[in-house]
Amino acid sequence: MPLLSVENVTLTFGGLTAIRDLSFQVHAGEIVGLIGPNGAGKTSIFNCITGFYQPASGQIVFDGRSVLGLRPHRRTELGMARTFQNLRLFPNLTAAENVMAGAHCRTRAGLFTSMLRTPAQRLEERQVREMALHWLEFVGLKDQANRFSKNLPYGAQRRLEIARAMASQPKLLLLDEPAAGLNPAEKESLMELIYKIREGGVTPLLIEHDMSLVMRICSRLVVLDHGEKIAEGDPESVRNNPRVIEAYLGKEEEGA
């Protein structure tokens, strides 16, 4: 049984069809990359999977159950976590608090227990803080725990977003262009991080523009263009697929 199954999803905005009849699957343990030119619908399908957009038709099955109609926070509870293309950290919270927020759906303390500061609430609070430090260490930001996330360098913010997502204990981690804006050294450590995430039993699904990174890291690629799947397969076969080349480089003129 696949971990995630996108079945014949179509997404429209008014008269514009952003995604047309798209199907693909992600199995636990593989690293799948979603690639395609700008405007191909990659982030749109992420938004459909995580619940920010409602597809006009089709089905999205996660971990054996349909998630259509569930609000994003419910899908996070079921074990999806995501990062955003344009970094959506909580800027005025510290790095540790950002990660602690990620653990929200795995903790319980409510209004009254928090006001009364019950022993259970205090214990949980301690555990959440330790857990936050654990994930900060995981992404190499432990010494930045008390800095406001807005004051962190860009690369660190990218990693912090991954730590925050990991704190929700996901089964599937959706990474929206995690390498965007990173320098080559940072990209290397990002790749190591993604491998480490998979070794921990979390399945990454990533959107990425950086072809060399995608070709090296992904076990399977799904290529989108104009909202449709034009190719799928291992990196080597995708690289040599004429339709993919056409989508990226344009069509060769007749007789040229």
Next chain:
Amino acid sequence: MNTVNARSAGPDRGRLARTGGVVLLLAAAVALPFVSSSPYVLDIAIQMLFYMALALGLNVVVGYAGLLDLGYAAYFAVGAYTLGILTKTFQVNFWLALLAAGVFAMLLGSFIGMTVLRLRSDYLTMVTLGFGEIIRITANNLKITGGPTGIFGIMAPKVFGLSLGQPRNIYFVMLIVVVLSTIAMARLGNSRVGRAWACLREDQDAAEAMGINTLGYKLLAYLTGTFWGGLTGAFFAVKMTAVSPGSFSFMQSVTVLLAVVMGGMGSVPGVVLGGALVILLPEMLRAVSDWRYLVFGAALVLLMLFRPAGLWPARHAGKEEV
């Protein structure tokens, strides 16, 4: 070695200073009615306590969750009227009526919240602005609320054998309410719930993606605020022994909001300070009689220019701790 010692001593000394300050302030507050026999001073002190309690309640909505409510006086009014009607017309027990005041304000709040909080936060501002007026006008026209004259002759209840008709007793009751609220709110701000509100305020979509039920938490913040408003309103009715629509104008909502903004949105000590100042400053400016609101206004403009995050800003608005 020295630097390590200095570092570890730093927070401890800060903590000591803070505890000392709180103890001194509390001692002064407890001593006040015994030191000064002036009814005027005591009345101002009681008013300050009312505004502190209201500011603490509104701070959950505005400061913690980032939802702008321009009609907070509505819940204050609902609490006051609920207590007045229940104890006077229906002879309900004071404690029950007190609870009912909070709960009833919260029910009205949930009616507003469930409908408006689904939309973007800006709509709440507009709706609450109207709602505040609706409540006042309704109270002005209903029979059960006594119309424009309101309800008077609310019997002062006895709490632990002390009549709340005595200004000194209501002063101490409100002091206890404010102290307990301060502790509860400070704890709330620094908890899982407080963090969820902070995330909501910072970035609603990201909060939702992190598994935070944004609609639920907005509603929770709003209901907490309305409950506090209703409860404070009930004590207000007891203190005044009368409630009338005139006490719950739009200016009332603005004054509470002012206390929150002036003190520092999201900062518990800040809004307590703000609640005190919105009463104290105009009183202290009585010397300049007609000019006092002009001076007050100018002071506020200066405040916003030089301390835009408030007099005692919340940590997130200030410098980070390294």
